[in-house]
Amino acid sequence: NAGVMQNPRHLVRRRGQEARLRCSPMKGHSHVYWYRQLPEEGLKFMVYLQKENIIDESGMPKERFSAEFPKEGPSILRIQQVVRGDSAAYFCASSRTSSGANVLTFGAGSRLTVL
């Protein structure tokens, strides 16, 4: 059973471009969580999604950031018009239900560098 899969592992964008990060949860998992890790910092919760629903996006910046988890395919975190401050590692985790959500297994992360 493959773990949480994230791609791309590394992404370089220039200011003003768009970044799309993808997360495929573990098999049988329908709950996905995105966390952001700024350099030299801990992880910070961004958004929690179930299939076709955003449950909690309280940690996500109101502008330029969006997330989705369609019925088919991976969850996508989209950052429009990237700025240098968006440079970070973005980690995704998944769970089968929400009750065990805090026991998180993370994917390998997507490292975004904004030039």
Place this chain on the structure above:
Amino acid sequence: GENVEQHPSTLSVQEGDSAVIKCTYSDSASNYFPWYKQELGKRPQLIIDIRSNVGEKKDQRIAVTLNKTAKHFSLHITETQPEDSAVYFCAASPLSGAGSYQLTFGKGTKLSVIP
């Protein structure tokens, strides 16, 4: 919301010595406390966790203690080895109910084990 403070930010120990990392939290509703180890450029990996009905938990050279009254918990690593060198993060969340899917992380402790 929850706030987790972690100390020290860096820690150097001689191989074979013990290392202790301490965290405090603010929300009395938190009752799940995991510790993650992150090697350079890798994903955070869960190494041990403790729930509020337990005061101490041990797994080989790693132990975690919890003091709910004082709202602090600690990670203890005995007989440290060079491969223990990494950044360690503590985190807190409720086990169920509101916010149970959100882990709040400390800022991390960079542990260096000197051979």
